[in-house]
Amino acid sequence: MLTTKKNELHIINSFNDLMKDTKEKQKIEKMVKEYSYDFFMGKLEGSSDLDMLEELSSNYQKYAFVIARYIFNQIKEENCEIEEYYDGSYDRNGFQITKTRKIFKRDSFGKDFANSLEEELINLVVENYFKNLNKALEKHNFDIKIQKLKDKQEKDNIAKKQEEIEDIIANEVKETYKYYIEHREDKVDILYNFKYNQEVIDSMFARVISKVKNDLCITIHKKDIESKMNKEIKRFVKFKELEDDEDDEDDKIPMGWKAFAITKIINKLFK
Numbered sequence: 001m002l003t004t005k006k007n008e009l010h011i012i013n014s015f016n017d018l019m020k021d022t023k024e025k026q027k028i029e030k031m032v033k034e035y036s037y038d039f040f041m042g043k044l045e046g047s048s049d050l051d052m053l054e055e056l057s058s059n060y061q062k063y064a065f066v067i068a069r070y071i072f073n074q075i076k077e078e079n080c081e082i083e084e085y086y087d088g089s090y091d092r093n094g095f096q097i098t099k100t101r102k103i104f105k106r107d108s109f110g111k112d113f114a115n116s117l118e119e120e121l122i123n124l125v126v127e128n129y130f131k132n133l134n135k136a137l138e139k140h141n142f143d144i145k146i147q148k149l150k151d152k153q154e155k156d157n158i159a160k161k162q163e164e165i166e167d168i169i170a171n172e173v174k175e176t177y178k179y180y181i182e183h184r185e186d187k188v189d190i191l192y193n194f195k196y197n198q199e200v201i202d203s204m205f206a207r208v209i210s211k212v213k214n215d216l217c218i219t220i221h222k223k224d225i226e227s228k229m230n231k232e233i234k235r236f237v238k239f240k241e242l243e244d245d246e247d248d249e250d251d252k253i254p255m256g257w258k259a260f261a262i263t264k265i266i267n268k269l270f271k
Contacts, residue, residue: 013110015120031071032121032128039067040136053137064129068121075117081105157218164216165208169229172208173236176200191237205229 012018019025043063044052056063080102089097104113158165173194180190193200205222208229212220 011110012108013113014116015113016116018113018117028071028075028121028124031074032067032124035070036067036125036128036132037135039063039070040132044136044140050140053133053140056133056136060126060129060133064122064125067129068118068125071125072118072121076102076104076114079104079108154219154224158220158224161212161216161218165212165218165220165225166228166232168211168215169208169225169232170236172204172211173232176204176207177236177240187240191240194233194237201233204233 019028040056043056081104082100083103084098084100086096087099089099091097177190177194180193181187205225208225209220209222212218212225
């Protein structure tokens with residue numbers, strides 16, 4: 001990354017020395033800008049935007065350090081050499097253990113450069129930090145506007161196809177009832193499940209949503225049809241229960257009386 005030549009005796013002792021090189025200054029400023037933005041977008045992705053924006057704002061020093069440390073490591077990685085050192089540890093045979101670490105190249109950087117780099121990078125990141133925070137907030141507000149437009153478009157589409165959706169709901173309730181009847185389920189049990197079995201009810205919702213998408217090319221959610229669906233289920237159950245009541249009343253009338261009543265009606269028709 002750095003353009004300092006090994007055959008030059010000039011040693012970079014501080015961050016300010018490094019930033020005197022126009023090319024290096026542009027590279028570092030670009031890294032700060034790009035990684036800071038990527039860091040913000042990564043934090044906001046898959047989270048509650050407002051909560052995370054508040055978190056990023058309240059803890060800017062913590063996150064500025066994280067960003068600065070990443071850039072510091074990138075610069076170090078591109079300008080390092082391997083150094084052997086001892087930390088006083090020994091192996092099982094009693095021999096001193098040699099370890100290695102990455103350090104800034106001694107022929108290009110002074111011994112205080114690392115401390116200077118980290119401190120000044122944090123200052124540079126903080127300076128850029130709230131610009132990225134404002135960009136993230138602008139993106140959040142823009143996303144909200146787009147979502148509102150999408151929601152409005154969905155509501156308009158649903159309103160235009162209201163009758164078709166209602167037909168799909170009514171047919172679904174009838175077809176579900178028919179399915180259980182054909183599988184020899186007891187009528188009383190079916191109506192009970194229509195009223196109280198959430199699994200059965202949810203399955204009808206899911207099929208209606210799928211049919212609306214496939215037949216009408218409209219994406220809807222449970223909340224969009226919940227009121228109409230629940231009303232249709234209640235209406236259907238009540239209709240079937242009344243149907244049962246009428247059958248029961250018919251069963252209570254003796255066959256002789258039924259025949260007499262029918263005869264009277266026919267006589268009236270031909271008078």
